[in-house]
Amino acid sequence: MANPAFKTSVIAVKDGNGLPVQIVADPLTAKDRAHQSAYKTVCQFVLEMEGKSQSIKINHFCQAFEANQIPGEITNSLLVLRGKKIHLCPNPATVYRWFEKLKKFNNGNPKALTKGYKGRQRKLYGWEHKAIELFNLPSTPGYADLAYWLRTDHGFECATKSRVTRYLKTMPETLGQKSPQRMGKTFYQHNLKPHKIRDNEVLPVGYGYEGDGHTVDAYVAHPSTGNLYRPELTVWIDVRSRMITGWYLSDSESAISTLFAISHALLSHDHVPAVLFLDNGSGFKARMMNDEVFGFFTRMSITPNWALPGNSKGKGLVEGFFKIYRNRLDKKYQTYCGDDMAPEINRRLPEMVKRGLRTLPTFADYKADIAKFIEDYNDEPKPVLKGKSPREIWEAGLNRVQIHIKADALIQPRVLRTVRKWRLQLHNRTYQAAELAQYNGREMLVEYSLHQDDEVRVLDDEERLVCIAQLVGKVARLPESRIQEAEQKRLKGQVKRLEAHAHEKRLRSAPVLSHEDSIEALNDTLGFDHPPVLEVEDFNPLDCLDLGDSKDEGDDDLDINDTFNL
Template sequence: MPALIVKQHYSAAELASYALSSVPTTRAALRVKAERERWPFVEVAGQGGIRREYTPPPSVLKEISDKAMKSVVAAVEPRRIKVGPENQIPLIATESQALVADARKGVLLALQTLMNRSGYAMKKAARVMLEMAQSGEANPQLVAMLKAARDGRGRQSPDGLPSVRSLIRFVEYDRSSALTPRHRGRDMSVPDWAPTFLGYYQKPEKPTVEHAYRMFATEWAASQAGGMPSIWQVRRFLDKVGKVTLEMGRMGSHEIKSIKPFIRRTFDTLLPSDVYTADGHRFDAEVQHPLHGQPFRPEITSVLDVATRRAVGWSVGLAESAFAVLDALRDAVVNGGIPAILYVDNGSGYKNELMTDAGTGLMARLGTEMINSLPYNSQARGIIERSHKTIWVNAAKQLPGYIGHDMDRQAKLNTFKLSRKAIKAQKAGETVAMPLIGWPGFVEFCKLKVDEYNNSPHRSLAKITDPTTGRRRHMSPNEAWELAVAKGFEPHTVPDDELRPLFRPQVLRTVHRGEIEVFGNRYASKYLEEFHTDQMRIGYDIHDPEKVWVYDPDGRFVCTAELNGNSRSYIAPSVTDRARDKRLDAKIKRLDVKHDTALRERHGAPALENMESVHIPGFINMTRDELARSRQAPLVDVTEVNFTDVEVVAAQPIVPDAPEWSVPNTPQERWDEWQRMELEGELQDRSEKQKRWRQTYQATPEFRMYQRKCA
């Protein structure tokens, strides 16, 4: 069956060949039906003379259209299409092909006009037209169309005009809707060596064509599979392969998305606070740490409203955490209201019990639905990802501690040396200015940058006329938000008395005898007496560990539990204080006695000043006068002493102190030492160190090993 063509007039042969259900399938029967139902027709001059072309009823035209559509759909139904000359997807004609087709249409229109006016047959009219063109009697425009319409593949005529046979062939082309000349395209067949070469080229290392060709040539020559292609043949083949198909294997599933088609999302129907998107960003510049002043890179969490692109909340933390996200959401709710949807990634700052728990999670208490994007699909969160560069990367480049990837390496190294040199100087006590911005100044700097972003034109927003300059420009996020408010938008805000309890993190804990344990601390309240063994929701403040807030499972506030609220002193403080005072008084009296004794020693009072006699048993018994006279007597002459009367006592040898005992160094010495102690038993006096070692040594694997050997 020939291809179905949707047009206004059809010949009987064409309608019969289409095999339609509403018309006969033979030309004679179809002509009878057309005459009986009086179908409109036009007379068309053909190769065999004048013939009729009918205008079928609307029902027949609809059947032709539906059948043609089904045939087109059937042609592209298979998903896998082999690339080859026989089933190559038809491409749009080139500009030169379109010019030739237009010229042929003009020539056929002129030929038809000539036939209608002169009554000549087609062949005679074509001959007359060419003769007039050759003699210069024809219109110059017609001559130009004849020259443009000829087929370049035929023989070249001296005047550049087509032949009569070519004009007749144009009529045949027109009947089959093939006026556009065929274009000899590139050979799209896949050579035998292509899969082997692509195995070396499509690798994640992304080798060059030359490098892949060298490895391929070695294998192809060893396999003796056929003729070796040149590198220029390889390059010509790669030029024929699609760009995405060529990068398969060289790019991963995440990277290749950057060259594939994508979905551009619209936000025209969104209202402010319908969708918030949040993400963390590690700042590309070093600042001073708020606790110790050392250089570090803070973590910034931003929250953007999708409808207006307004930065409704942000937070700066020491590292990415759930509490940094909590603080950014608190700021967003204060400035923009409670969102209906929070669109975030799959990071740990969002997928945790603090955010997602059905009973105590922040999303459940806010009534917000959190949607996580697919893994490795950062393009889906392009709004928040692009804002990082617009706000924070550009802000980091304005600070002296910028260390981004595009920073000059030498300048980055110089800044690093200056900051570390200042740290060493400050540790040494020297006064040196730190080249990095301090924490309070950095927080204020971030606030200014967010305000600057919200007041700057955003190219994704609608255009307005600037009231100052009178020129057209895009709206800023703040202007888009104010426009929505002017149209009647009201954010879902939270009263001040509910804001702090709402953003306190909550955990589930069981009450036991009026006590609750949270993060190792005990909190108690007398109002929890009747809630023994009940599970309660406990709200806590990360900055104030002195108390917690207790709620029942339905969220009703019960009481405030104090840290160690049921703790009492072991003994009454008054009794303890009285005992401490008594102990200190006794200590002071003892110190006073020592103080008086030390003062008497300083003045040097004689020890025998008031004594009438001196009596030391076994040594002396004298009065004061006898003692005074003995002091004036001459010294005894040693030569007059009779040493025979002196009792000689044998001198005792001086025994040096025994060296302090130490643990032996080698395993054998330790085992021998333990055996010696075991033999001596308890008769030998030992130090505490020896006793303690003897007890601990018996529990070691070394002792058990020697014990088994000697058993």
């Protein structure tokens, strides 16, 4: 049976998030354990002395101490118990007290063999719980401000800055400076909370890709206007080998840019992965990519694995690559604009570019730098790969699953359309073929090009080619390229939003009240009575002036007493 004195004591207090804020596995400190061991050692030595009774054994112990016959191990234990009194022989009463403490210890009191003095106990003032509550606000208040709130808003005059500071610094980290409430649950989860560590070495090379889009942290010259421009980089990285298998540079994340990026990854190495690890971005979730019937993933037999919203660790490899990309490539440019760039430089960047103090890299040059950077990244040995480069792991372990689809056909999206009167309607365009007469009223897979709209490929539900339908009509002024059409649609949306913004600015600049309305509202606010308005017909201001006549010349002097009738 275990000694009850060694029973583990666990005290667990949970905060608002259910996190343990205090766990004490054992109430004893290292110093307390040293005292326990010393008491047991000395008492056991006394009990082994000659004599039938405890008092006789204690007397023999005192005689042995006076004769310097105590072993070195016992002397060390006495040094722990007696301290500076080690040279003095403990009297029998002291040894009796040691035995009483040992008895209490054996009866279940773990602190019976420790020093009784624990220091001055802290006084409770009543504001402790409120201080913890206020300190864990997301606004991250400081100690002095919190003490001020306790005194002014809650009536605790005793809540001085020093007392509040000392108390809050004794709190565990889950209620202190690094609590989830102060730091934010998302930041706390990503930076302090433990997460599952996945073993990527169990996956075959080429089995799964991680993909994501990232707005680059450097301004480049727009290929059309030459103005400041931050393109979107979409990257695919193999999970096992860390090989960058494909990338694409575009204006923004979209289904088209995602399609081009994954097509580049597949065509570059003639390999189809089994799984794609993705987030819930609009480009990946678009029907063109994710539809269960005609989506690109279904067409290529690829299983998408979606990360939880807000969980960047679900695709940590590609996120880590973007960090390396920013530090090694984007920061080389004078037009770097990351969050760690000096704010005043970012503010003055457009003006500095306009004055010629900074030069924007061209889109073509920046794209060439990306290609070279990715080549160097794939050839760089990495410690996580045991000194090998991603390309070496890729080439040595890839079990290639070939595409068996032409490059131009791979990049053609698919949609479902219903055949009516031998015709198909797609994107305000009409396509017709004689073979469609056999499929009137049925849904067919329509495969179209993003660059040309003169024809489409029509397939049945087993993805067999039925016919190639030709364009027979489209809405006037519709461009041939669907990419150009999408750009025009985006441009119209941008102009519409700018017009709405300008309209709001015009409304805000107009006065809400006229001058007369403002005076009337002011009088109503101050409680003034409106003066009566006198209506006088044929009013002549000269009638108010009594200029006199020539007969009154002798009385021209003004008498102020006459004016006031005094």
